[in-house]
Amino acid sequence: MSAETVELICPAGTPAALKAAIDAGADAVYLGYRDETNARNFPGLNFSRPELADGIAYAHDRGAKVLVAINTFPRAGQPEIWHQAVDDAARLGADAVILADIGLCAYAAKTHPDLRLHLSVQASASSAEAIRFYHQAFGIRRAVLPRVLTVPEIAALGAAVPVEMEVFVFGGLCVMAEGRCALSSYVTGQSPNINGACSPAAHVRYIEKGDKVISQLGGFTINTFGSGEPAGYPTLCKGRFEANGKLSYLFEEPTSLNTLDLLPELIAAGVTAFKIEGRQRGRAYVSAVVKAFRQGVDAIRRGERPPAFALDGITEGGRQTSGAYERSWR
Amino acid sequence: MSPQDRERSSRPVDPPFSPVLLAGLALAPVPPRLLQPLFDAILAVVRRRHPDILDRLAPYPEAVIGIDPVDLPFVLLLEPAPERPRLTVCRDFAGAETSALIRGPLAMLFALAEGRIDGDAAFFSRQLVFEGDTEVVLALRNAVDGAGIDLEADFAATLGPLARPLRHLVGVGSWVFGRLARDMDLVRSALLGPALRGADAQSARLGELEEEIGTLRRSLRHRESRA
Amino acid sequence: MSAADKAGKKAAEKTGKPGSLTLGPVLFNWPAETWRDFHFRIADEASVDSVHLGEVVCSKRQPFFEKYLAEVIERLTAAGKEVVLSSLALVMTERERQDVSALAEVAGMLVEANDVSVAAALAGRPFVIGPYVNVYNEGSLGYLAGLGAVRACLPAELPAATIAILARQASVEIELQAFGRLPLAMSARCYHARSRNLHKDGCQYVCGDEPDGMEVDTMDGKPFLTVNGTQTMSYHYLDLLPEIGALRRLGVDRFRLWPQSCDMVAVAELFRGVLDGRLDGAEADARLAELLPNVAFANGYIHGRPGNALVDEGLATG
Known part of the structure; x- marks a missing residue:
């Protein structure tokens, strides 16, 4: 792979964000329907079928692609909701669908042999054998890699799989293997795999107590912020907990993945597509981050290092990490 | 607008002598009922130019969202019921049954509505404060952001x-x-x-x-x- | 045979059988001798039908108990237990990939795939789908059955309604997790090491310090989760004793007990008693509470509630 062919895959939670992403230089946007068929099923977010049709037209007019995420696991007894989602994406001219469930992959491969299939990060395919399975069984053309691999592991994987590799380069960081985490449902009953929402807002409470703000999820305190501390959304793996008498961000600090500095190494490792997380974030975020990464990728194409840019203002807790890409993260 | 300049507390604090704070002083003596026609008009504009906002709020027909521009001497109650949405201006939230509250400097609320700033970022930095039903707040945030408003x-x-x-x-x-x-x-x-x-x-x-x-x-x- | 005939035949088979008990693989890092003796006692005394062996959580632990693996398998097999080898759940490194390939080569024993890559390697021979493989619906279960799966231990978060649909339609044995701390998440990062300011590479095997995992409380002192190395588990112990009768009627064939450091022979005896109809579910539940007075129980998932919830009402099977 080379910097010439690498694609920038950008989040679109709404039609306005889709336009913002494409105007800022996205090669492709990914999005989901306004229902439980995608893993960002958040209130007020996502696309109706007519909005998807308009979005595809806007993107295609400007040479950009639209990838439709249908990456939750269909509910037993009601697969037709997910089947319809795939059918509609194909009918409306989506450039690919992003799937996680084995049964849904089988349906899409059989029903729409010409539809391009991408393997969602939610499928947690972390080895060459797993990715080869989805390729051989269903013809998936690209795998979005779980955020658990180091750069050398990605390079080794790239040499061993016959599909394109897409990796996350910016945004919210899952610290658990994606698609295999039941923490949210343990606390709230709502699961990313089933309902498409992690730490859903309906179960979030902010309680003001004196000069402190307490954030709770499903009745469990996830964090407390004193005056002067930046607050965070109570995603439960980014809370402060006590173990063996020590209070800490046991799983992960409230932080955002930022790999701008690692882009050249990721390209060298054979990565085809850079993905920016944040379908639940606003247009301002999408514009700023897409612009920065567009400049980064363009700089690499000219043989330069990606320019530094200040994204502190839009990262969680004002902090950044290169996550699992560096071995020391583990 | 650097965050370090701000006084930190659980309530969002606006920069000293912000234009809106001064405007708030000026508006202080104005009875809320005199401002009501203006908010009726705002809602009418929203319904006409951005029907998708209320569409995205349709799952919350019973919600009453309190919006508190902390630097202005009045507050707003938004009821997004699809058939009969209302935007009411009041002196304060006394007697109002709100399902959720959003507090922040008016300039920031406007910037948020226009998608000029990122809602998560504003919240992470504590310039915006949410209380109550977070889902409703998030739905409103996403709906407004998604509408592409240009005030x-x-x-x-x-x-x-x-x-x-x-x-x-x-x-x-x-x-x-x-x-x-x-x-x-x-x-x-x-x-x-x-x-x-x-x-x-x-x-x-x-x-x-x-x-x-x-x-x-x-x-x-x-x-x-x-x- | 039509699908309806198949389902009918399966239902008839199920009503005749008492239901089976599985002892899951030990998920914690126990000293190798403790691990060996635990399984010897299970072989000699526990009324379970199948026993899983193997490292699921962290490949760094595997070398410790491997030296006792052969004799434990022998003892369990001699006692009439079915032995199943469980694979790692998160396969990333070259070493781990090799371990998985080796596992798939093992002849004459049932292997449990806890990762899709393992299921793929086992295709064409009978295998078990572990709870770390996402089987949420009939489409996935059917596909994996086509590869050779004969049994599936379903993910923890499924409600009874989903389980009923899968049990009705599946041609494979349906197993449910029924006792112990629930595996909730896996990570590349080791939280046990992190809690001691260490990294996974130089972890000093601190996960061995707590035989039932490191308890994690909220800031206001409420027990919340348990950390087991790279795995995050529930604080509560799952207990489906009161629901077993209803779940049997929904078509669940097997129940899995996750090993904890408590008296697992006694725990298995309670489940066996309920499955055999010797013991009432509520009565067995009360005895379990006496056996483990300091344990908090939960059963929320099966009732479609948050996993940490404890629901008293019975399970509707209509």
Whole structure:
């Protein structure tokens, strides 16, 4: 792979964000329907079928692609909701669908042999054998890699799989293997795999107590912020907990993945597509981050290092990490 | 607007001497009911130009969202019921059953509505505070962000023949308003323009408002001479 | 045979059988001798039908108990237990990939795939789908059955309604987790090491310090989760004793007990008693509470509630 062919895959939670992403230089946007068929099923977010049709037209007019995420696991007894989602994406001219469930992959491969299939990060395919399975069984053309691999592991994987590799380069960081985490449902009953929402807002409470703000999820305190501390959304793996008498961000600090500095190494490792997380974030975020990464990728194409840019203002807790890409993260 | 400059507390704090804070001082004596036509007009504009906002809020027909621009002397109640949405202006939330509250400086609320700032970022930095049903707040945030609102474009067209009394009001507080930058233009065009347009049909109220403006002018002159 | 005939035949088979008990693989890092003796006692005394062996959580632990693996398998097999080898759940490194390939080569024993890559390697021979493989619906279950799966231990978060649909339609044995701390998440990062300011590479095997995992409380002191190395588990112990009768009627064939450091022979005896109809579910539940007085129980998932919830009402099977 080379910097010439690498694609920038950008989040679109709404039609306005889709336009913002494409105007800022996205090669492709990914999005989901306004229902439980995608893993960002958040209130007020996502696309109706007519909005998807308009979005595809806007993107295609400007040479950009639209990838439709249908990456939750269909509910037993009601697969037709997910089947319809795939059918509609194909009918409306989506450039690919992003799937996680084995049964849904089988349906899409059989029903729409010409539809391009991408393997969602939610499928947690972390080895060459797993990715080869989805390729051989269903013809998936690209795998979005779980955020658990180091750069050398990605390079080794790239040499061993016959599909394109897409990796996350910016945004919210899952610290658990994606698609295999039941923490949210343990606390709230709502699961990313089933309902498409992690730490859903309906179960979030902010309680003001004196000069402190307490954030709770499903009745469990996830964090407390004193005056002067930046607050965070109570995603439960980014809370402060006590173990063996020590209070800490046991799983992960409230932080955002930022790999701008690692882009050249990721390209060298054979990565085809850079993905920016944040379908639940606003247009301002999408514009700023897409612009920065567009400049980064363009700089690499000219043989330069990606320019530094200040994204502190839009990262969680004002902090950044290169996550699992560096071995020391583990 | 650097976060370090801000005084930290559980309530969002606006920068010292923000234009909106000063506008808030100016608006303090204005009874909320006089401002109501303006918010009716705002809602009408939203319904006409951005029907998708209420569409995205359709799953919350019972919600009452309190919006508290902390630097203004009044608060808003938004009821997004699809058939009969309402945006009511009140002195405070006393007696109101809100399902959720959003507090923040008006400039930030506007910037949020226009998608100029990221809601998560604003919240992470504690400049916005949410209380109550977070899902409803998030739905509103996402719906508004997704609508691609441009306050100036949205409201410029609605100013109509009342541009003159509006300018009159703005002219009142040269001491205050002379310093106002773009933020105050937004306040002016968004808040006052449609209000006066709405008041056009109700000349009695318009008269009342003119009277308030007179009072305002006098009190501001007092301040100006003391300063 | 039509699908309806198949389902009918399966239902008839199920009503005749008492239901089976599985002892899951030990998920914690126990000293190798403790691990060996635990399984010897299970072989000699526990009324379970199948026993899983193997490292699921962290490949760094595997070398410790491997030296006792052969004798434990022998003892369990001699006692008439079915032995199933469980694979790692998160396969990333070259070493781990090799371990998985080796596992798939093992002849004459049933292997449990806890990662899709393992299921793929086992295709064409009978295998078990572990709870770390996402089987949420009939489409996935059917596909994996086509590869050779004969049994599936379903993910923890499924409600009874989903389980009923899968049990009705599946041609494979349906197993449910029924006792112990629930595996909730896996990570590349080791939280046990992190809690001691260490990294996974130089972890000093601190996960061995707590035989039932490291308890994690909220800031206001409420027990919340348990950390087991790279795995995050529930604080509560799952207990489906009161629901077993209803779940049997929904078509669940097997129940899995996750090993904890408590008296697992006694725990298994309670489940066996309920499955055999010797013991009432509520009565067995009360005895379990006496056996483990300091344990908090939960059963929320099966009732469609948050996993940490404890629901008293019975399970509707209509």
